[in-house]
Amino acid sequence: MNVFEGWKVTSPYGYRSDPFTGGRVFHTGIDLVKYHKYPIPAFVGGVVLFAGEGVAGTGFGGYGNVVALRDEKGHVHCYCHLDSVAARKGLTISKGDIIGYQGTTGRSTGSHLHYEIRAKDAPSYGYGSHVDPGEYLEQYYENSEEDEDSMTIKADDWVWKQIYNILGAAYNEGKIDWQWCQKVLDRTLTAWEYTHVLAVIEARTKGVDVDSENPAAVAPDQRRK
Ligand SMILES: [Zn+2]
Numbered sequence: 605m606n607v608f609e610g611w612k613v614t615s616p617y618g619y620r621s622d623p624f625t626g627g628r629v630f631h632t633g634i635d636l637v638k639y640h641k642y643p644i645p646a647f648v649g650g651v652v653l654f655a656g657e658g659v660a661g662t663g664f665g666g667y668g669n670v671v672a673l674r675d676e677k678g679h680v681h682c683y684c685h686l687d688s689v690a691a692r693k694g695l696t697i698s699k700g701d702i703i704g705y706q707g708t709t710g711r712s713t714g715s716h717l718h719y720e721i722r723a724k725d726a727p728s729y730g731y732g733s734h735v736d737p738g739e740y741l742e743q744y745y746e747n748s749e750e751d752e753d754s755m756t757i758k759a760d761d762w763v764w765k766q767i768y769n770i771l772g773a774a775y776n777e778g779k780i781d782w783q784w785c786q787k788v789l790d791r792t793l794t795a796w797e798y799t800h801v802l803a804v805i806e807a808r809t810k811g812v813d814v815d816s817e818n819p820a821a822v823a824p825d826q827r828r829k
Contacts, residue, residue, distance in 0.1 A: 663728030668710025
């Protein structure tokens with residue numbers, strides 16, 4: 605299973621050369637890209653510990669606008685460099701809820717999501733206790749009772765409008781079928797479908813013919829059982 609299916613990974617977790625200094629540093633999260641201001645659905649549910657601009661000394665210095673939520677196993681999921689946040693501290697959110705928008709706030713060289721998972725929530729929101737996000741999510745999903753495919757996106761009106769604008773434009777260009785716009789209007793679009801319809805749009809933009817009636821056709825072997 606590729607837990608980041610539909611995302612472009614621009615920098616993996618682990619050692620890399622620092623884009624600012626050129627030195628070799630450990631990259632504590634994974635850099636994921638859709639496009640600027642893409643509404644980002646939570647990879648897992650949890651309680652929001654922090655939502656706002658990360659300042660030096662808090663565990664989020666340089667991370668720009670951050671949403672951090674603690675999952676049921678006590679790990680902290682950090683969504684960083686957001687253009688803006690769409691969650692409030694103390695709220696319980698579900699997998700698939702929109703937590704913020706892809707951006708380039710803080711110490712960032714371009715619009716992307718720095719997604720970091722920390723094993724502890726204190727001090728400084730577990731700064732330094734990072735784990736491999738891909739491995740962690742894979743295990744988390746395997747042990748989770750959640751039926752990912754059926755999780756419907758929960759978002760406010762403004763977010764639904766943004767999603768409708770994205771899918772509506774793709775429909776007008778003949779890249780997807782109307783049923784996906786209808787699902788947005790009915791608010792029955794699941795997080796999984798949303799990700800996959802975007803993958804269809806992207807593939808068709810690159811001239812790859814995929815079956816939008818069945819978004820799973822993008823990568824059949826990666827669909828969850
Ligand atoms: Zn990063």
